[in-house]
Amino acid sequence: MRRGGHWRRPAVAADAVLALVLLGFGLLATGLAGDNQPGSRPVDAASRVLIAVAALALLVRRRAPVVTLAVVTVATSTYLLSGYPYGPILVTFLVAVYTVAVRLAVRPAALATVGAFVLLLAHVFFGRGPAPGWTGVLPASAWVVVPFAVGVVVRVSREAAARTRAEEARGRAEQARRQADEERLRIAQEVHDVVGHGLAAISMQAEIALHLLPKRPEQAEVALTAISRTSREALDELRVTLGAVRRGAEREPVPGLARLPALRDRLAGAGLAVEVLVVGDPRELPAAVDLAAYRVVQEALTNVLRHAGVASAEVTVDYRADELTVEVTDRGVGAGATPVDLGGGHGLAGMRERVAALGGRLTTGPRAGGGFRVYAGLPVGSAR
Numbered sequence: 001m002r003r004g005g006h007w008r009r010p011a012v013a014a015d016a017v018l019a020l021v022l023l024g025f026g027l028l029a030t031g032l033a034g035d036n037q038p039g040s041r042p043v044d045a046a047s048r049v050l051i052a053v054a055a056l057a058l059l060v061r062r063r064a065p066v067v068t069l070a071v072v073t074v075a076t077s078t079y080l081l082s083g084y085p086y087g088p089i090l091v092t093f094l095v096a097v098y099t100v101a102v103r104l105a106v107r108p109a110a111l112a113t114v115g116a117f118v119l120l121l122a123h124v125f126f127g128r129g130p131a132p133g134w135t136g137v138l139p140a141s142a143w144v145v146v147p148f149a150v151g152v153v154v155r156v157s158r159e160a161a162a163r164t165r166a167e168e169a170r171g172r173a174e175q176a177r178r179q180a181d182e183e184r185l186r187i188a189q190e191v192h193d194v195v196g197h198g199l200a201a202i203s204m205q206a207e208i209a210l211h212l213l214p215k216r217p218e219q220a221e222v223a224l225t226a227i228s229r230t231s232r233e234a235l236d237e238l239r240v241t242l243g244a245v246r247r248g249a250e251r252e253p254v255p256g257l258a259r260l261p262a263l264r265d266r267l268a269g270a271g272l273a274v275e276v277l278v279v280g281d282p283r284e285l286p287a288a289v290d291l292a293a294y295r296v297v298q299e300a301l302t303n304v305l306r307h308a309g310v311a312s313a314e315v316t317v318d319y320r321a322d323e324l325t326v327e328v329t330d331r332g333v334g335a336g337a338t339p340v341d342l343g344g345g346h347g348l349a350g351m352r353e354r355v356a357a358l359g360g361r362l363t364t365g366p367r368a369g370g371g372f373r374v375y376a377g378l379p380v381g382s383a384r
Contacts (some may be wrong), residue, residue, distance in 0.1 A: 040085035080123035101151025226269030256290035280319030300328035
């Protein structure tokens with residue numbers, strides 16, 4: 001009822017209209033009802049006052065439902081005890097009972113309604129004129145039980161609807177949180193792949209430059225140039241990734257297998273020769289598959305550069321009818337082939353999550369003849 005310390009105007013206006021309608025209806029129709037009840041007391045000023053009191057009490061029915069019911073019950077019981085005809089005042093009583101049932105919890109509403117019913121029954125046994133006695137109990141109870149039952153049903157329905165809306169709101173909030181978490185994870189994977197690969201290449205090139213600087217400074221300059229180029233490319237790719245996050249959508253093309261030659265040249269500058277073999281007819285792939293395949297190759301080659309202790313690696317890209325496979329192999333004996341990378345590395349975990357999200361499969365492990373193998377199969381038809 002209250003909003004900002006003020007009564008809501010629509011509710012107050014609705015109650016005022018209801019009270020005035022019942023007041024007018026009671027004053028006009030009670031006389032007609034009396035014409036059909038010969039044994040009743042004629043309508044006079046006192047009856048009209050009681051009708052007015054009962055109707056105007058509805059002005060505060062939302063603010064004070066129990067008080068409203070008490071005033072209406074006293075006015076209605078006095079009216080009936082005085083022998084006035086049954087008429088529209090009972091409609092006012094019905095509205096008061098309904099208000100208590102719909103505004104209060106079941107227990108206090110039932111107690112208030114029982115008290116009103118007992119007071120209303122007084123006219124059945126002690127009314128002026130011929131009292132109906134026990135035969136009047138059932139009709140009198142209908143004016144209490146029916147509006148009370150309707151009010152309880154309406155109240156329960158409103159509470160159920162409110163709970164449903166609250167659950168839907170919580171569901172939407174939870175869905176938004178899940179989507180935000182998934183987006184953060186995706187961004188973290190992108191940043192890990194971009195920064196991890198770039199820093200690994202820069203680190204290797206820096207070691208080469210430091211090794212050559214005392215003896216062959218002209219070759220060290222080549223390594224430093226490669227460092228500059230690699231850092232610039234990594235920063236550009238990172239800027240694209242973070243820029244897409246700020247804008248909420250990707251406006252620039254995401255990396256894909258078309259960038260494998262650039263990746264191969266970059267790693268060549270870091271001292272790792274990469275041989276790329278393409279099987280089948282290259283074709284346009286779904287963006288998610290293209291990006292995942294590129295990231296798998298990039299991360300696998302970064303691990304070779306960091307851990308394998310070799311100067312070469314092989315990449316095979318196989319375009320099949322309904323699947324794309326990528327395979328990265330090396331013949332190293334360094335940490336890249338240890339059980340640490342088999343299970344817990346962030347890079348391999350990120351690869352698995354990327355591939356699994358597209359319904360693909362990823363296998364990693366040592367090769368029989370030495371070295372390490374990373375193999376990913378990505379379904380093309382199911383990707384979106």
